[in-house]
Amino acid sequence: MHSNAVSVISDAMPLLLKGLWWTAALSALSIAFATVIGVIVGLMRISGNIVVRGISTVYVNVFRCTPLLVQILFLYFGLPELLNFSWSPEVAGVATLSLNIGAYVGEVVRGGVQAIGRGQTEAGRAIGLSRGLTMRLVVLPQAFRQVIPSYINQCTICVKDSSLLSVIGVAELTMRGESIYSANFQAFPILAAMGALYFVVNYVLTLASRIVERRVSIA
Amino acid sequence: MITVEKLEKTYGGAAPVLKGVDLHVERGEVVCLCGASGSGKSTMLRCINLLETADGGRILLDGKEITGRRSHKEVDRIRQRVGMVFQHFNLFPHMTAAQNIALGPIRLKKTTKAEARKEAYELLAKVGLAGKEESYPRQLSGGQQQRVAIARSLAMHPECILFDEPTSALDPEMVGEVLGVMKLLAAEGMTMIIVTHEMGFARGVADQICFLDQGVIIERGAPNEVLDHPKSERTQVFLSKVLQ
């Protein structure tokens, strides 16, 4: 049984690694978009303009208060039906993950910016920096250092949540694994291998986070 | 240089903080602003720097009104002419002393990085901090941080500097070094409005001392007049408390 498990895993590994590649690629893309969305939404959330604030608040709450699985199905099946278009499961998947993780990153950014004291903004304004420059040069760099742990946490969540894209047929790690063990009936070794692969990716991310944190805390 | 006319300010629905303050500061003059906690001293400085918008009255800089509706650009330009030093220094913690000072000139004055850096070093030497250029704020004592903050303000070549209790957050042994720098600036002819409770310092450098009480200036004049022969009872009470 033991040597059998090893050979099952090594037979499945090429396919699993292909899946892992998709998982990593789609997650990386989603994280990149989510970061942009998150910074914009986080700043919108603290805008003085009530309309801007309202829009961002609605967005964040919609994505935080509905299940990701429903969001995925909605963007892949629901939206194309409503608007009469079609897109690939990969694109729909990245869009959903970006929007979902973006909402959470937005909250992280908002919290980080709000944690920087008013004195910092005033000191920036007092030398004559505009609102935008003060935000960019004074507040955001400090907020950035503060939010690294929660931001990386969102990235690991993104990698894990990408497994849900298997339901719309994205050939990422979870979907590959499922199709392998439903053919060879070796659920235990395959699922264990899948888990290990997810673990490695996220553990490396966590380690990277700690290194970055230590680097920037010198400053 | 700075003229404040009937300045009024109310925060939200609360009682008015400033109730018609008049103040005139000549170029090169040093004005010390005193008064009990909550009397509106910080509010007044913040209005002059346009960090707060006045609700009534006007503020003129070199005869030109700076209050009223202004574009963001105009406000930023006015702030470059009026420096501000805060009680809690508010240095940027992610930048070295030199970077704190060079930031404004690089971003707002078309100064090259090398020039701004050179000037930052010169300014740090001037405030007695040669050798601390590459230190981060948290590696500096309170007195050193406040001197960096003064240098940061000087780097914009402001026409006047507002000081809001620059030594109140300092340990007693560091007060002197900061006051020393301010004396130097006064001697160089910098126009300054200083909120302070350091009466000895005020007597030494101020051309004019003003007492703010409940949103109005109740007493003003040359230091020896105001400090030795205060007319109003409130000033007498305040002084006896600060001077004891």
Ligand SMILES: Nc1ncnc2c1ncn2[C@@H]1O[C@H](COP(=O)(O)OP(=O)(O)OP(=O)(O)O)[C@@H](O)[C@H]1O
């Ligand atoms: N942003 C604000 N919002 C509401 N009220 C404020 C605000 N800033 C100041 N106040 C109130 O205005 C009054 C005057 O405050 P200010 O800070 O100008 O006094 P101060 O003379 O500087 O006092 P201190 O010596 O304690 O610094 C106080 O009652 C204060 O509570």
Ligand SMILES: [Mg+2]
């Ligand atoms: Mg004050």
